[in-house]
Amino acid sequence: MATVSTAAHRRARAGRPVGAVPTALLLLGALYCLFPVCWVLIAATKSPGELFSTATLSFGTGFLDNVAELFAYRDGVFWLWAGNTLLYAGGGALLSTAVSAVSGYTLAKYRFPGRDAIFNLLIGGILVPAVVLAIPQYLLFSKIGLADSHWAVLLPQILHPYSIYLARIYAAAAIPDSLLEAGRIDGAGEWRLMSRVAMPLMVPGMVTIFLFQFVAIWNNFLLPFIMLGDDGKFPLTVGLYTLLAAGANQPALYNLILTGALLSIVPLIALFLTMQRYWKTDLSSGAVK
Amino acid sequence: MKRSGRGAWPYLFLTPAITLFTLFLAVPIGYTVYLAMLRTKVSGLGLGKGARREVFVGFDNFAAALADAELWSGWLRVLGYGALVLAVMLGLALLFALLLDSARVRLARFTRIAIFLPYAVPGVAATLLWGFLYLPSLSPIRDVLDVDFLGATTVTYSMANVAVWGGVGFNMLVLYTTLRAIPRDLYEAARLDGASEFQIAVRVKIPILTPAIILTTVFSIIATVQVFTEPTTLRPLSNTISSTWSPLMKVYRDAFVTGDLYSAAATSIVIAAISLVLSFGFLRVVRNRAFGEG
Numbered sequence: 001m002a003t004v005s006t007a008a009h010r011r012a013r014a015g016r017p018v019g020a021v022p023t024a025l026l027l028l029g030a031l032y033c034l035f036p037v038c039w040v041l042i043a044a045t046k047s048p049g050e051l052f053s054t055a056t057l058s059f060g061t062g063f064l065d066n067v068a069e070l071f072a073y074r075d076g077v078f079w080l081w082a083g084n085t086l087l088y089a090g091g092g093a094l095l096s097t098a099v100s101a102v103s104g105y106t107l108a109k110y111r112f113p114g115r116d117a118i119f120n121l122l123i124g125g126i127l128v129p130a131v132v133l134a135i136p137q138y139l140l141f142s143k144i145g146l147a148d149s150h151w152a153v154l155l156p157q158i159l160h161p162y163s164i165y166l167a168r169i170y171a172a173a174a175i176p177d178s179l180l181e182a183g184r185i186d187g188a189g190e191w192r193l194m195s196r197v198a199m200p201l202m203v204p205g206m207v208t209i210f211l212f213q214f215v216a217i218w219n220n221f222l223l224p225f226i227m228l229g230d231d232g233k234f235p236l237t238v239g240l241y242t243l244l245a246a247g248a249n250q251p252a253l254y255n256l257i258l259t260g261a262l263l264s265i266v267p268l269i270a271l272f273l274t275m276q277r278y279w280k281t282d283l284s285s286g287a288v289k
Numbered sequence: 290m291k292r293s294g295r296g297a298w299p300y301l302f303l304t305p306a307i308t309l310f311t312l313f314l315a316v317p318i319g320y321t322v323y324l325a326m327l328r329t330k331v332s333g334l335g336l337g338k339g340a341r342r343e344v345f346v347g348f349d350n351f352a353a354a355l356a357d358a359e360l361w362s363g364w365l366r367v368l369g370y371g372a373l374v375l376a377v378m379l380g381l382a383l384l385f386a387l388l389l390d391s392a393r394v395r396l397a398r399f400t401r402i403a404i405f406l407p408y409a410v411p412g413v414a415a416t417l418l419w420g421f422l423y424l425p426s427l428s429p430i431r432d433v434l435d436v437d438f439l440g441a442t443t444v445t446y447s448m449a450n451v452a453v454w455g456g457v458g459f460n461m462l463v464l465y466t467t468l469r470a471i472p473r474d475l476y477e478a479a480r481l482d483g484a485s486e487f488q489i490a491v492r493v494k495i496p497i498l499t500p501a502i503i504l505t506t507v508f509s510i511i512a513t514v515q516v517f518t519e520p521t522t523l524r525p526l527s528n529t530i531s532s533t534w535s536p537l538m539k540v541y542r543d544a545f546v547t548g549d550l551y552s553a554a555a556t557s558i559v560i561a562a563i564s565l566v567l568s569f570g571f572l573r574v575v576r577n578r579a580f581g582e583g
Binding site for chain 1: 309321521
């Protein structure tokens with residue numbers, strides 16, 4: 001989130017009276033956004049019986065039973081889903097960040113024939129809807145026998161044009177040309193300049209890119225839904241969907257579905273709350289200060 | 290960037306991105322276009338070797354996609370749904386960003402975090418949570434409001450609510466970050482001239498925000514045109530959502546249920562074309578915004 005907080009801001013904040021209406025409107029918005037999350041937090045504590053009988057906002061007694069039941073569901077397939085999601089989101093975001101940072105640095109700090117063409121081409125990828133890619137990607141992966149494998153979900157999500165765009169902005173603002181020049185005068189090679197000078201300066205921007213990519217892959221549904229048939233390779237999103245599709249008509253399974261939903265959002269919310277200062281969307285403002 | 294080229298290094302550094310672009314973007318797009326121009330031709334009873342052949346049909350599949358009534362009703366549904374989502378989501382995002390930026394609110398930090406929180410909830414989980422909140426047997430909302438949220442007409446609103454809930458925080462953050470980057474002196478000058486907070490918001494802040502608003506709008510349009518996760522996830526809970534509710538759901542059904550890859554490819558290109566047309570303005574914004582530096 002934006003952490004810009006200058007003395008001028010604070011003065012401005014202190015000087016005027018608090019507006020009741022703006023505060024109330026924001027609180028209403030916060031209530032609306034927190035409501036489903038709080039509800040599932042409570043609902044997941046209820047045993048199947050309590051779910052339909054007790055008051056909505058009172059905690060139940062079945063949370064541990066629900067968790068145990070969920071982990072026992074089909075020989076612990078939920079664990080597999082969680083592990084797969086971590087692999088897809090963690091591995092994918094890590095590779096994606098590395099590719100984006102190096103590309104962004106190159107596009108910002110080198111001038112070479114074809115630079116603008118390459119940049120425009122890569123950025124054009126932002127505009128390509130996932131729908132035109134998912135089906136042919138599936139067919140092409142099938143041809144080489146890799147559909148329904150972890151690779152089929154991991155590899156297509158590494159290239160992320162918007163991250164390259166962000167990395168380029170960040171590199172332009174965070175890496176002084178003079179530093180690179182000084183390095184060159186000292187006889188450092190281009191590889192060394194990239195890995196030892198540029199990349200360390202880009203770390204804060206890379207954390208932001210990593211977080212956004214991590215969330216995007218964690219939340220992706222369409223690609224794994226199309227690619228995978230074996231539920232042992234599903235990420236949580238597709239797993240939850242199959243759980244819902246199987247249990248929508250069986251209220252006895254609702255507590256399982258709700259507990260699964262809760263457990264699949266807890267890690268992201270934790271990541272989100274602990275990494276506050278990196279959640280920003282304008283990488284050019286944070287870099288130079 | 291005073292010095293020019295460093296030999297092959299820039300190209301070497303860009304090799305991973307270009308390779309991935311080729312393999313996972315360029316080739317699949319080319320393959321889709323190729324598939325969209327083919328059709329299976331069945332001769333005789335369609336039995337035996339050689340009875341089913343792929344033949345080149347040019348733009349026939351596109352013509353069929355454009356004439357498909359089922360697809361058109363999907364477009365109409367998504368148009369209504371999308372207009373609602375865009376207006377409410379971006380309207381609320383703008384309102385919240387402006388309120389947070391005005392110096393007069395309490396609990397700004399808490400509300401900002403709370404409103405951004407749904408961004409961390411996957412679309413499937415968000416739809417599932419709201420889906421259960423729409424069920425009469427579980428919903429605390431139904432105790433107060435006697436509405437069938439999953440009825441034939443209401444389901445569109447219910448789905449739009451899920452998208453608004455999931456998207457308002459991210460868009461608010463984009464707009465709010467832009468607002469924070471504006472020098473405060475600008476407002477002080479307006480205040481000295483006697484402008485109220487509201488006038489400053491409308492006359493000063495919104496014009497400055499315009500490029501960011503266009504950017505978030507275009508991204509939202511691209512996402513909305515290919516809505517898939519929400520209706521697909523809500524389907525098990527409601528019998529009012531058909532398997533071709535949105536154009537992308539039709540593509541999925543054509544490709545993986547009825548096995549007509551060629552129609553699916555043509556339809557997905559039509560969806561992409563519509564997104565692309567809507568995105569023309571976006572490229573201009575991107576250029577103006579960040580790459581004047583050349």
